[in-house]
Structures are given as C-alpha cells and as structure tokens.
Amino acid sequence: MLQETERTGVISGPRQETGAEPAGLAIEELSHSFAARRVVDRVSLAIRRGEVHCLVGPSGCGKTTTLRLVAGLEPVQEGRILIRGRLVAEPGFSVPPERRRVGLMFQDFALFPHLTVADNVAFGLRHLDRAARDRRVGELLERVNMTAYAAVYPHTLSGGEQQRVALARALAPEPDLMLLDEAFSALDTALRTQIREEALGILREAGTATLLVTHDAEEAIRAGDVIHAMQQGRIVQSGAPAELYARPANSFVAGFFGPVNRFRGRVRSGLVATPLGEIRVARLAEGEAVEVIVRPEGIRLARCDGSRGSRARLVARRDLGPVHVIRLQLADGSQVKVRETGAIDVAVGEEVTVALDSRHLFVFPAD
Ligand code: ATP
Numbered sequence: 436m437l438q439e440t441e442r443t444g445v446i447s448g449p450r451q452e453t454g455a456e457p458a459g460l461a462i463e464e465l466s467h468s469f470a471a472r473r474v475v476d477r478v479s480l481a482i483r484r485g486e487v488h489c490l491v492g493p494s495g496c497g498k499t500t501t502l503r504l505v506a507g508l509e510p511v512q513e514g515r516i517l518i519r520g521r522l523v524a525e526p527g528f529s530v531p532p533e534r535r536r537v538g539l540m541f542q543d544f545a546l547f548p549h550l551t552v553a554d555n556v557a558f559g560l561r562h563l564d565r566a567a568r569d570r571r572v573g574e575l576l577e578r579v580n581m582t583a584y585a586a587v588y589p590h591t592l593s594g595g596e597q598q599r600v601a602l603a604r605a606l607a608p609e610p611d612l613m614l615l616d617e618a619f620s621a622l623d624t625a626l627r628t629q630i631r632e633e634a635l636g637i638l639r640e641a642g643t644a645t646l647l648v649t650h651d652a653e654e655a656i657r658a659g660d661v662i663h664a665m666q667q668g669r670i671v672q673s674g675a676p677a678e679l680y681a682r683p684a685n686s687f688v689a690g691f692f693g694p695v696n697r698f699r700g701r702v703r704s705g706l707v708a709t710p711l712g713e714i715r716v717a718r719l720a721e722g723e724a725v726e727v728i729v730r731p732e733g734i735r736l737a738r739c740d741g742s743r744g745s746r747a748r749l750v751a752r753r754d755l756g757p758v759h760v761i762r763l764q765l766a767d768g769s770q771v772k773v774r775e776t777g778a779i780d781v782a783v784g785e786e787v788t789v790a791l792d793s794r795h796l797f798v799f800p801a802d
Contacts (some may be wrong), residue, residue, distance in 0.1 A: 460517070468512065512526060521618060538606060542617040548589055556600065556603045558607070598618075611644065710766060719800065737789075751783060
C-alpha cells in the first residue's frame with residue numbers, strides 16, 4: 436500500500452523583488468474578457484532580467500491574449516502591466532506598443548521581402564546615424580551568425596536562417612522584454628531545438644526578460660527557467676520545471692511530462708483501490724471521487740517470486756538503449772505503460788509483480 440505523495444499545489448503569485456532592480460516584466464492580476472467570456476483570469480507573474488519564462492497550455496487557454504495585452508495590442512480591462520518597473524498599462528491607460536521597449540517574434544515572423552538582411556535588421560534603428568546603425572547591424576548579424584548573408588534577400592534563406600535574422604531584428608532596438616509566441620514552431624524538430632537554444636542564449640546574455648508562449652510542454656520544460664502552466668485563462672502553477680515535475684498542482688500539470696497512466700476511484704477508509712493496488716490518500720475526504728496518476732517510471736517490475744504485490748502480464752516491450760518501454764496487462768484487463776531503466780529480464784507473455792514508486796504517483800480530486 437502506498438502513501439499519496441505530498442501535494443502542495445503551491446500556486447505562486449508574482450515574485451517579490453528582493454533587490455533594487457525591478458522585474459523585466461511584472462503582470463499583476465490581469466484579466467480579459469471577449470464579450471462576456473473571460474479568457475484571461477487574474478494572471479500574475481514576474482520575470483527578472485535575463486530569465487526565460489514559458490507560458491504553456493492547450494490551444495485557446497488565453498496565452499496569446501496575455502501576450503497581446505503585454506505587447507500593447509489589446510487595451511487592459513483589469514490589472515496592471517509593468518516593464519522594468521514602468522507602468523505601461525492599466526484600465527484607461529496604455530503606453531503605445533512601440534514605446535514599451537518590447538521585442539516580438541511570432542511563428543510567421545515575416546521579414547520585409549524587399550529589404551536585404553542588413554536592412555531588415557536596421558529597420559528599428561532609424562534613430563541612429565548611418566555609422567552607428569551599420570555598426571549595430573554588424574554586431575547583431577555576428578551575434579546570430581549571419582554576417583555572410585547581410586546583402587541577400589530573405590527569400591533566399593532557409594527557415595532557420597530567417598528566424599535568426601528575425602531575432603537580430605527584434606534585438607536591434609535593445610528591448611527590455613522579448614515576447615515569443617510559438618516563435619520556433621514552424622521549424623522542424625532538430626532545427627527548432629538548435630535555433631531556440633541559440634536565441635534564448637543570446638537573450639539571456641543580453642539580460643533581456645523573455646516570455647515564451649507555447650502549447651508544447653516539452654519546449655517549455657527545455658527552455659524555461661520558470662514555467663507558468665495555464666488552463667482556461669488561469670495560471671494553475673508556476674515554478675521551475677523540476678518543481679512542476681515533483682509536485683504538480685493538478686492532473687493537467689502531472690500529464691505535462693509525457694504519457695501517464697490514469698485511474699478513477701473513490702476514497703474508502705482513506706484508501707483508493709486501483710488495478711495496481713490500494714493507495715493511501717491522506718488529504719482527501721471519505722467518499723470523494725479522485726483521479727490517480729502514475730507515471731510510467733513510477734511502476735517497478737520484479738519477477739514473480741511469490742512475494743506480495745499486484746500481478747501483471749508483460750504484453751509488449753521496446754528496448755531503447757538503457758530505457759525499456761513496456762506495456763503491462765493488469766488483472767482487470769486494463770493496460771498500463773511502464774518505463775524501466777534497470778536491467779529487466781522478463782519476456783513478453785511472462786508474469787511480473789508490480790510495485791509503485793510514490794514519487795511518481797499523484798492523487799487529485801476528480802474534475
Ligand atoms: P492558441 O495556442 O490556439 O493560439 P491561446 O492559448 O493563445 O491559443 P488565445 O488566442 O489567447 O488562446 O484565445 C483565448 C480564447 O479567446 C479563445 O477561445 C479565442 O477563441 C478567444 N479569442 C481570442 N481573440 C479573440 C477576439 N479578438 N475576439 C473574440 N474572441 C477571441
């Protein structure tokens with residue numbers, strides 16, 4: 436029998452700034468409705484200079500609307516937005532987008548087709564004299580590794596190269612804040628990782644606060660210093676990827692890190708019965724309907740040796756180097772996914788004994 440792991444469900448609000456330096460971006464209790472429908476609901480977060488935060492959630496949860504409010508593309512109905520300590524928006528007040536010192540990169544990062552790479556990057560630098568502008572363009576192209584392409588037109592570049600130029604263009608006016616909306620999604624997988632790492636490295640180095648919006652949990656986990664998990668307009672949990680992994684606030688966050696096994700049950704005498712055995716739940720009321728989530732790495736297998744534990748039959752296994760991806764059939768006929776990293780000498784068709792690892796087991800009230 437297993438004890439439910441501690442579930443803090445900490446939902447953090449804006450971070451308190453301890454030093455004198457204000458956050459690169461502070462969003463305070465931001466809400467937004469279209470007609471009567473609230474699509475952003477009391478969102479608060481704060482990003483320090485040089486930090487990358489990811490706003491992640493399913494399509495329609497309100498990510499882009501939040502970004503548009505920060506960029507100044509929508510008027511604020513409720514709440515406040517501060518960029519580097521300067522109030523840029525609250526109800527009835529809005530600093531225009533071009534005066535917010537915000538860089539923007541979207542998935543369709545259209546470069547100006549009639550301008551060369553260098554002129555695209557120079558576009559936001561018209562306030563500088565010719566020599567200063569050329570110098571800055573040169574620096575930026577060097578930083579994104581595109582010096583050799585200064586004189587060419589965008590249509591001759593690959594997607595990754597265009598993305599690098601778009602980044603240089605967005606960085607040119609030295610924004611305090613960079614907003615990236617699915618900015619890497621159009622690139623194929625390998626290139627996406629490379630360009631994203633390069634771009635975020637440059638932004639961190641420049642001390643720019645960055646908010647990356649994505650529906651891709653893996654991208655958020657890899658890229659974010661802090662992840663804000665968003666569901667139906669609300670941030671349901673904020674924290675480092677490892678915090679969300681160890682203490683997910685709800686079933687949605689628990690499912691972020693890859694496929695999971697889900698079971699439904701009811702609390703009876705402090706226990707929930709699952710096909711993997713009974714689980715002790717401390718913090719939920721008697722009779723409450725619950726969802727039990729077990730990560731594939733939370734199911735441990737042993738050869739059947741007469742010891743206690745649930746029995747299961749191994750129905751499939753795939754060996755991926757040190758990791759074995761296994762499918763088990765349980766006594767009730769249902770199947771579960773298992774990820775085993777130890778040596779495992781059980782063949783398809785054989786019976787095993789199953790034990791659960793409480794670090795990968797979560798119990799939440801059922802929706
Ligand atoms: P996606 O990942 O698909 O872009 P999202 O999380 O960015 O989704 P938003 O684009 O912020 O979501 O949209 C949130 C909700 O608000 C959606 O249901 C959307 O249809 C609605 N919405 C967005 N813009 C408008 C608008 N201008 N008028 C009316 N409804 C809108």
